[in-house]
Amino acid sequence: MDQSLAEAHAQRAELEGLFVSSLPDIERVSRFIARRNRLSHNEADDFFSEVSLAIIEGNYAVLAAFQGRSSLRTYLTTVVHRLFLDYRRKAWGKWRPSAEAQRRGPLALRLEMLLYRDGMSFDEALEAMRTNFACEESREALADLAH
DSSP: OHHHHHHHHHHHHHHHHHHHHHHHHHHHHHHHHHHHTTOOHHHHHHHHHHHHHHHHHTTTHHHHTOOSSSOHHHHHHHHHHHHHHHHHHHHHOOOOOOHHHHHHOHHHHHHHIIIIISOOOHHHHHHHHHHHHOOOOOHHHHHHHHO
């Protein structure tokens, strides 16, 4: 029993050491993904903190799962990208169109997206539909579709 506990502590210490030695790569990859997704400097710092915290809170399971089939940096790029998707989902939520909008077609989907996902008022959505999507439907038709 004491031997398995000692092995667990040794493995955790080894994973902590791997984490500390990999921290510059984790930061580099986090900043790359933040830059690619146009996060501000402060958001990039927050994202790096979230990545580090997620790895630590997961008891370094991400690092323990590394099998060496690629370079550690390549593996970390995939892991950090997945963590970025979770970060965005947590910040923005996950939006899906309603079944009614799907039944009514692409125009209804676009209108619902502008109204509910993007939070536009009806007038703003109407203007966006006309300007960006060359929608020629009347205001009344779009109001009916919105309701």
